[in-house]
Amino acid sequence: MKKINQPKSMHRVYGISASLAAVLILTACASNPPPTSQIAVSKAAVNTASAAGANEFAPLALRSAMDKMEAAEQAMVAENFVLARELSEEAEVDAQLSLVTARAVKAQKAVTQLQLDNTVLRQEIDRKTQ
Numbered sequence: 001m002k003k004i005n006q007p008k009s010m011h012r013v014y015g016i017s018a019s020l021a022a023v024l025i026l027t028a029c030a031s032n033p034p035p036t037s038q039i040a041v042s043k044a045a046v047n048t049a050s051a052a053g054a055n056e057f058a059p060l061a062l063r064s065a066m067d068k069m070e071a072a073e074q075a076m077v078a079e080n081f082v083l084a085r086e087l088s089e090e091a092e093v094d095a096q097l098s099l100v101t102a103r104a105v106k107a108q109k110a111v112t113q114l115q116l117d118n119t120v121l122r123q124e125i126d127r128k129t130q
Helices: 008-030 036-051 059-077 081-129
Strands: none
16 A cells, blocks of 8 residues: 655645634634623622512513523523523613603602692692682
8 A cells, every 4th residue: 555645745734724714713702702791790780779679660571680680590500691682681671661651650650649739739729729
């Protein structure tokens, strides 16, 4: 059997190809780091919404945010960082929605109470002027 000698340039091509493949693999791993800062921002958004009364005034949106936050944390444990980032971002948006909704409901209740107070004052003024 005759051994075919490959030119040195072919060995160089194989070496370069292997090096390039290693660099691409390392780059792919580095491009999806753990979304620890996003997780922290999302947790803070959920806590802020909860403290603002979202449990009472926007329970569905807050529950959705909390569920997605829990799923994001599970994805972090499983090292599925892409999913963890997506779920964490969705949790942040849901938390912001629940916060805005809670504030809007509170504001509407305050407006309603002020209108009621104004009506009572007008009636009192009318009664005293007669």
